Amino acid sequence: MGNITTRYGNLYVDFRYLNKRCREVTSLKDNQTNRKKLEKILERIEAEILLGIFDYAKYFPKSKQLKEIQSIKNQQLVVEAKTPTFETFYKIWLLEKEVEWRPSYKEKINIVMTKYLKSEFGHVVLMKINKESILAFRAALAKVEHGKKQKCLLPSRINQIMTVLRMILNEAAERYSFESPFKNIKNLKEPKPEVMPFTLNEVHKILVTVREDFKPYYTVRFFTGLRTSEIDGLKWKNVNFERREIYIKEALVNGIMGPTKTDGSNRTIQMSPKVYEALLTQKQLTYKRSDFVFCNRAGEALDYRQVNRRVWHPLLRHLGLESRRAYQSRHTAATLWLSAGENPEWIARQLGHSTTEMLFRVYSRYVPNMTRRDGSAFEAMLDRVNMMENA
Numbered sequence: 358m359g360n361i362t363t364r365y366g367n368l369y370v371d372f373r374y375l376n377k378r379c380r381e382v383t384s385l386k387d388n389q390t391n392r393k394k395l396e397k398i399l400e401r402i403e404a405e406i407l408l409g410i411f412d413y414a415k416y417f418p419k420s421k422q423l424k425e426i427q428s429i430k431n432q433q434l435v436v437e438a439k440t441p442t443f444e445t446f447y448k449i450w451l452l453e454k455e456v457e458w459r460p461s462y463k464e465k466i467n468i469v470m471t472k473y474l475k476s477e478f479g480h481v482v483l484m485k486i487n488k489e490s491i492l493a494f495r496a497a498l499a500k501v502e503h504g505k506k507q508k509c510l511l512p513s514r515i516n517q518i519m520t521v522l523r524m525i526l527n528e529a530a531e532r533y534s535f536e537s538p539f540k541n542i543k544n545l546k547e548p549k550p551e552v553m554p555f556t557l558n559e560v561h562k563i564l565v566t567v568r569e570d571f572k573p574y575y576t577v578r579f580f581t582g583l584r585t586s587e588i589d590g591l592k593w594k595n596v597n598f599e600r601r602e603i604y605i606k607e608a609l610v611n612g613i614m615g616p617t618k619t620d621g622s623n624r625t626i627q628m629s630p631k632v633y634e635a636l637l638t639q640k641q642l643t644y645k646r647s648d649f650v651f652c653n654r655a656g657e658a659l660d661y662r663q664v665n666r667r668v669w670h671p672l673l674r675h676l677g678l679e680s681r682r683a684y685q686s687r688h689t690a691a692t693l694w695l696s697a698g699e700n701p702e703w704i705a706r707q708l709g710h711s712t713t714e715m716l717f718r719v720y721s722r723y724v725p726n727m728t729r730r731d732g733s734a735f736e737a738m739l740d741r742v743n744m745m746e747n748a
Contacts, residue, residue, distance in 0.1 A: 359399050363387040370399050374406055374413065375429045376536050381417045407489045440533045443486065443525070444479035450525055461610035469521045473498070478522070483529045488538045495519060495545075512545040519544070552719055553681045554689040555579075562676050570642065571668055574651050574659075576635035578683070580739070581626050582690030582708045585683060586610050587617065589659050591650045596636060601628040605709065609658050622709040631739050691720055 359372030368385045371378070385391040398416075405411035413426045420426075441449075447470060455463050477494050478486060498515045502508065510518075523539045530537035555563070560579050567575055578588055581603065590609030597604065603626040608617045617623055628636070639650055647656035661683070669683050687708070694704045701713040710716065 359403055361392060361395055361399065368392065368395050370395065370402070372399065372402060372406075374411065375426065377426075377429065379413075379422060379426075381420055381422075407487065409485075409487055440483045440529075440535075442479065443481050443483055444475060446483055446529050447474075447479075447525055450528055460613055460615045461608075464611060465517075466521055469518050473518050474522060474525075483526070483533065484535050486526065486538055488540075488542065491519075491522070491538055491542060494522075512547045516544045516547065550719075552688045552692075553679070553685050554692040555678075555685065557693060559676075559678060560689060560693075562678075563672065566676060567672055568668060571664075573635040573639040573642075575686070577632055577639075578686040579689055580629055580632050580635075580693075582687045582694075583626075584608070584618065584622075584687060585661050587622070588651065589649075589661055590614055592648045593640075593644055593650055594648070596650060598633070598636070601633055602626065603628060603632075612658070612660070614658075617709070619709075624706060624709045626707055629736055629739055631743075688720075691716065695720055 359370060362369045362371055362380075364382070366387055368383050368387050368391060369380055370383065371380045373379065383395060385395055402411060402416060413420065414423055417423070451463075451466070458466070478490075481490075495515060498510055498518060501510050519542075523542075526539055527537045529535075564572060564576055564579070574588070577583065581588075583591070583603075583605070586608035587605050590607050591603070591605075592607070595604040595606060605617060605622060605624050605626060607614050608622075636650070643650065643652050643656075646652070649656070649658045651659050653659060665683060670680060673680055691704060691708060694707070695701075695716070701716050705711070705713045705716060708716075
């Protein structure tokens with residue numbers, strides 16, 4: 358933002374143009390009327406700079422900085438001539454960066470480019486992309502409707518799209534020596550992720566009502582806190598019945614096996630007695646016909662979309678429970694452990710968190726007591742589940 362100053366009774370305008378601080382004297386005397394007049398002129402100058410149509414000589418024909426400004430503009434034109442289009446640079450950038458990424462993350466980047474960025478910026482020379490065009494693009498995203506219910510994109514999704522755009526433009530700006538137009542553009546405010554864990558009674562209802570062939574699946578989900586990608590990608594080679602441990606080393610994302618979400622997600626999970634029994638039951642069903650612990654009739658990994666559509670959501674409707682993502686089983690495991698009084702560090706290890714920060718931030722209202730450190734408090738809670746089943 359520019360500002361107005363005074364010196365020797367005259368008003369000055371002070372603003373930035375072409376990465377340079379510009380300070381120009383005017384013929385206006387310092388009084389309230391002239392200040393208001395100059396404020397409007399300064400607003401117009403900044404608007405024209407934003408639009409890329411600012412003519413320095415028009416406003417300050419006698420300025421001593423005119424030659425320097427013109428020299429900077431000429432240099433910029435030379436750089437601009439050597440600067441590729443957004444799409445061309447994207448291809449270069451992707452080839453350089455993909456070695457750092459998991460396949461699932463690369464796929465997300467490609468979807469953002471193909472679905473949103475290419476049509477808007479693909480043909481544009483990088484240096485021609487300015488702050489105004491970025492903000493206009495973001496405003497347009499907020500009006501995009503998608504899905505069967507034609508809902509608008511959420512702020513979180515818009516931020517994801519804008520993050521990809523920011524990464525590309527920031528890298529290009531550094532490489533081709535121009536100022537990134539993303540400067541001072543902040544993310545949209547996002548509502549906190551909704552945590553809707555099930556109560557122990559609701560978990561009991563789900564497990565006694567669900568189809569028998571899916572009972573082990575949901576038992577493991579609710580009492581290990583595994584992510585959908587982790588449980589759907591779980592293989593028998595990573596289940597150790599002797600040590601009663603589950604080794605999380607891989608994940609299934611969009612039908613492709615790959616690394617887990619983060620390096621910290623690689624972990625060893627202790628089986629509670631209930632999980633151990635569920636996996637023994639599942640072993641009788643799938644051990645000989647698939648590498649995957651949970652699979653379809655053809656021995657292939659489960660498609661979570663099909664499971665949600667055919668099993669999960671119909672089950673919730675049947676029980677009269679509020680609709681929510683199956684991912685809430687992970688939140689349920691965390692809150693049950695916390696309410697049982699398990700040690701936060703033990704819980705964080707089970708969930709694959711590097712610290713306990715997220716536990717306190719997301720689940721603090723579920724932390725009445727933290728004294729145990731070995732999973733035994735949770736086992737006591739599971740005993741209550743067994744009592745319910747035997748009642």
